[in-house]
Amino acid sequence: MNVERILHHFPLDPASRQVRLALGEKRLPFTDNPVRYWERPKELSQLNPSGMVPVLVEKTDRGTLVLCEARAILDHLEETVVEPALLGRNAAERAEARRLLQWFDRKFEYEAGGFILHEKMEKRLLGLGAPELANLRQGREGLKNHLWYIDQLLAEREWLAGKRLSLADFAAAAHLSVIDYFGDVPWGDFASVKTWYMKLKSRPAFRPLLMDRWPGLTPAKHYDDLDF
Incomplete structure (x- = not known):
């Protein structure tokens, strides 16, 4: 069955990046539609009443399906x-991948990413x-705690949820990649996490993310460097 996909997203949104990585890894072509979601465009609100991205629209000869926000899209895919x-080959792998998806989308966002991205990106x-230094310090301290946790997982596993690449890796990488866009990830203090991230950066699914640019938001010099 032929499927036409349109992804409405914001390039520097971690949730949108998770979906883009999954689509890329599954080699599913889609039309890219960047959205200024904070301006509440009418088209987006009509698709998703919450006004949030990402939104994936699938069109087939059977009709149109609108999938709103990352978890619904990832589960559908x-x-x-x-x-x-991308969730795992058995029940235990899937359970761990789901646990880590929640970890990064809630705990990481609340303790680290939310502070940094609000000050570095949303305010602009x-x-x-200007950014508030106290919030940046809190976010960076939270980021170090989470990098330490990722380091502990990688000491026991090849990938975050186990032996295989999963949506857990894409969730973590999506969040970290946006922070890395602004140069705020202390890679030098976490060698094994850096090696894991370099493996992800080298995957074909990741390459479109490395080409992302947004007016007024300049990436760190190493952002698109595979051997940084």
Whole structure:
């Protein structure tokens, strides 16, 4: 069955990046539609009443399916495109991948990414003034704690959820990659995490993310360097 996919997303949004990585890993072509979601465009609100990205629209000869936000999209892709399996090959792997998806989308976002990206990115996009140093310090301290946790996982596993690449790796990489865009990841203090991230950066699915640029937001010099 022929499927036409349109992804409405913001390039520097971690949730949008998770979906882009999954689509790329599953080799599913899609039309890219970057959205200024903070301006509440009418088209986006009509697709998703929450006004949030990402939104994936699938069109087939049977009709149109609108999938709103990352978890719904990722679950749909796993159900409908079974290979490669990105949640795991058995129940234990899938449970661990789901646990880590929650970890990065909630705990990491709350303790680290939310602080850094609000000060470094959202304030610039919304014209809210200079970053508050206290919030940046809190976010960076939280980031170090989470990098330490990732380091502990990688000491026992090849990938975050086990022996195989999974959506857990894409969730972590999506969050870290946006922070890395602004040069705030202390890679030098976490060698094994850096090696893991370099493996992900080298995957074909990751390459479009490395080409992302947004007006007024300049990436760190090493951002698109595979051997940084």
